[in-house]
Amino acid sequence: MNTEELIKRDIKNIWHPFTQMKDYENEAPLIIDRGKGIYIWDTDGNRYMDAISSWWVNTLGHSHPRLNEAIKRQLDKIEHVLLAGFSHVPAIELAEKLVELTPEKLTKVFYSDNGSTAVEVALKMAYQYCQQMGKPQKNKFVALKNSYHGDTIGAVSVGGVDVYHKIYKPMLFDIFQAESPYCYRCPMGKNKESCDIECMGSVEEIFCKHHGEIAGIIVEPIVQAAGGMIIYPAEYLKRLRKLCDEYKVFLIDDEVAMAFGRTGKLFAFEHAQVVPDLVCLAKGITSGYLPLAVTMATDEIYRAFYDDYEKLKTFFHGHSFTGNPIAASVAVENLKILEEEQVIESLPPKIEALRSNLEKFRELDCVGDIRQAGMVGAIEVVKNKETKEPYRFEERIGHKIYKQALKRGAILRPLGSVIYFMPPYAITEEEIRQVVDIGVDSVKAALY
Ligand SMILES: *Cc1c(COP(=O)(O)O)cnc(C)c1O
Numbered sequence: 271m272n273t274e275e276l277i278k279r280d281i282k283n284i285w286h287p288f289t290q291m292k293d294y295e296n297e298a299p300l301i302i303d304r305g306k307g308i309y310i311w312d313t314d315g316n317r318y319m320d321a322i323s324s325w326w327v328n329t330l331g332h333s334h335p336r337l338n339e340a341i342k343r344q345l346d347k348i349e350h351v352l353l354a355g356f357s358h359v360p361a362i363e364l365a366e367k368l369v370e371l372t373p374e375k376l377t378k379v380f381y382s383d384n385g386s387t388a389v390e391v392a393l394k395m396a397y398q399y400c401q402q403m404g405k406p407q408k409n410k411f412v413a414l415k416n417s418y419h420g421d422t423i424g425a426v427s428v429g430g431v432d433v434y435h436k437i438y439k440p441m442l443f444d445i446f447q448a449e450s451p452y453c454y455r456c457p458m459g460k461n462k463e464s465c466d467i468e469c470m471g472s473v474e475e476i477f478c479k480h481h482g483e484i485a486g487i488i489v490e491p492i493v494q495a496a497g498g499m500i501i502y503p504a505e506y507l508k509r510l511r512k513l514c515d516e517y518k519v520f521l522i523d524d525e526v527a528m529a530f531g532r533t534g535k536l537f538a539f540e541h542a543q544v545v546p547d548l549v550c551l552a553k554g555i556t557s558g559y560l561p562l563a564v565t566m567a568t569d570e571i572y573r574a575f576y577d578d579y580e581k582l583k584t585f586f587h588g589h590s591f592t593g594n595p596i597a598a599s600v601a602v603e604n605l606k607i608l609e610e611e612q613v614i615e616s617l618p619p620k621i622e623a624l625r626s627n628l629e630k631f632r633e634l635d636c637v638g639d640i641r642q643a644g645m646v647g648a649i650e651v652v653k654n655k656e657t658k659e660p661y662r663f664e665e666r667i668g669h670k671i672y673k674q675a676l677k678r679g680a681i682l683r684p685l686g687s688v689i690y691f692m693p694p695y696a697i698t699e700e701e702i703r704q705v706v707d708i709g710v711d712s713v714k715a716a717l718y
Contacts, residue, residue, distance in 0.1 A: 271313040276301045297673070305332030307696045310681075319680040321693045321705045326495065326527050327558030330607060331696030337559055340603035344596050353381060353593040360598035367605050368566060371536060373545040378572045380565045380585075381593030385526035385552035386420025388563035389488070391587060392548040393424055395567060396486040396520045399574045402583050412476055412487040412519070415457075416450035416497030419488060419524050419550075428488050431497050433663065433686075446480060448472045448487075450494060451502035454639040454650060455658065470509050477517040486520035486548070491538035492643050495527040498688040499648035501641045507542035520547040520571075526563075530554035530604070531614040531695060534621055534644030547571065557604045562597035613695055621645060623699040624691065627706035634710070636717050647706075648690035651713065661687045667716065674712035680705050682712065689713070 277298040285291060286299065301313045308331055310324075311317050323329065330337065344360060351358060365379035380395075382388055393411060400408035413419070413428035420426070421434075427442040429435040430450070435442075449457040449472035458468040477484065491507060494500040514521040523546030528538040532554065539546055548571065552563035577583045591597075608614060624647045631637040631649045638652035651667055653659045661667040668684025675682040682689055682705075689709060693702070 271303070273301055273313045276313060300676075307331040307333075308694045308701060317679060318676070319693070319701065319705050319708075321680050321691050322683050323692050323694050324558055325683075326532075326692055327553045327556075328694050329530050329532070329554040330557040330604065330613070331694040334557065334607070336607055337557060337600050337603055340599050341559070341596055344599035348595050350591065350594050350596070354588060358595045358598070360595045360602055361593040363602045364598045364605070367602060368551075368564060371605070372549065372566060375545045375568050376549060376566045377569045378567045380567065381598075382563045382565065383561045383589050383591045383594065383597075384420070384563050385524075385550065386422040386425040387589060388526060388550035388552050388565045389419045389428070389524055390422055390424040391565040392522045392524075392550050393428070393486070393488070394587060395548060395565065395571055395585065396522060398585065399520075399571050400485045402574045407483055408485045410444065410446060410480070410483045410485065412446045412448055412473065412484055414448050414450050414489060414494065416452060416494045416500055417488070417490060418494070418496030419490075420526075434496075446476045446484070448476055450497065450500060451506050452494075452500045453502060454500075454641070465503075467503065467506050467509055470506065470513070473510065474513055477513055477519060481517035481519060484517070484519050486522045487514065488522040488524055490524050491528055492533050492541055493528055493538070493646055496685060498650070498685050499641065499646060499690045501643045501646070501648070504541035507539060507544055511542070511544040511546075514547075522546065522548045522550070524550045526550050526552045530557075531608065531617065532645055532692070534614070534617055536608070536614060555604065556597055556600045559600045559604075560594065560597035561591070562594065562601055617645060617695060620695070620697065620699060620702060623702040624706070627703050628691075630706060630710050631713070634713060636713065645695060646690060646692050648688050649709075649713075651687040651689065651717070670716040671709075671712045674715040675708055678708045678712060680708040682709060
């Protein structure tokens with residue numbers, strides 16, 4: 271394969287996501303040929319450790335024999351069929367499994383095909399529920415600063431990352447925005463020792479004043495991922511659940527990035543022992559194989575839509591590839607693997623290896639914060655450790671570190687000045703040591 275030629279053809283016709291295409295004048299995209307476990311290889315045969323699970327989707331590792339087999343089995347039966355008026359075994363099995371694995375209150379599974387749509391569905395369900403239950407004035411949402419819920423307009427409306435979202439403001443619906451539980455840069459000026467989740471006050475204030483207009487609050491559980499792998503205490507979710515009950519506001523739990531073991535539990539909400547009203551799932555649901563998403567709802571929500579057709583309470587929402595049989599069959603197999611091979615139960619030593627290795631960043635005076643939740647580890651690079659002065663985004667410090675890491679054979683795609691490790695669970699403790707060492711060396715090479 272002629273890599274030069276492939277790059278030319280790529281750039282000629284492909285407009286890449288989250289990419290300033292002009293950058294490709296100097297840095298060509300890597301053309302990936304194959305993958306196995308935590309590694310991917312480019313067309314020149316160079317090997318890279320996929321330390322970000324291919325944008326957080328690939329939980330078990332690339333080219334997993336059981337997942338490959340599941341696709342092949344399903345492919346010879348039916349590749350796709352609509353899910354309105356029709357159903358199929360993989361969709362039925364997956365829904366059963368998800369209902370079994372989640373708390374009793376979550377009884378219904380609505381399929382779509384990506385994380386953004388799972389979020390759109392949850393927002394529309396919460397909204398329509400209020401409309402149909404005689405509370406039409408409850409038509410707004412609360413979201414947090416630094417939140418990311420996807421790139422479609424509804425999902426962007428509840429987003430809180432200015433670089434991605436600000437320009438679209440005139441296109442978006444209005445929301446109430448609460449403070450982000452960003453412990454390193456605490457909006458309340460507290461630190462770990464003095465914190466009593468004071469930032470919850472910002473949610474409470476909004477609920478107190480406006481609960482009559484609020485249908486739901488949407489949050490990323492435990493980790494505000496795209497906002498910079500901002501990790502917050504489970505106690506926050508606990509208190510949020512209480513506030514939601516008190517003010518009759520739906521708790522929408524966007525588990526798109528964190529479900530299926532990423533934080534060390536099957537679902538991140540389990541850390542807080544709370545039950546959300548709506549749960550959004552995507553990314554790791556197929557272990558990164560195929561696009562599939564789910565919005566789980568309670569019976570209470572489902573019931574508000576259940577009536578004679580002419581009452582017009584139907585949830586008129588669906589995508590062409592909703593609940594695709596091949597994707598659903600991979601998801602079913604993924605859940606079987608997690609269970610049968612005790613994948614999540616086997617994570618603690620790896621989580622501990624990540625924790626102890628991340629300590630190596632402590633000595634670098636450009637690393638302001640080290641944070642971790644299960645199989646997510648992150649460091650925040652700063653200009654001044656004392657004042658926490660950040661790098662300006664134009665300095666692209668994360669990108670410089672990323673390029674250094676690529677040279678050393680690891681993919682550490684940054685979020686601004688945050689470098690994170692989010693590898694497939696197939697990674698070994700030794701490989702965790704290797705990739706963190708590459709991280710340390712890359713930070714040094716980029717900054718010193
Ligand atoms: C990635 C992500 C989404 C969007 O999912 P897509 O499949 O990219 O549309 C939504 N919410 C969270 C928390 C995410 O990390």
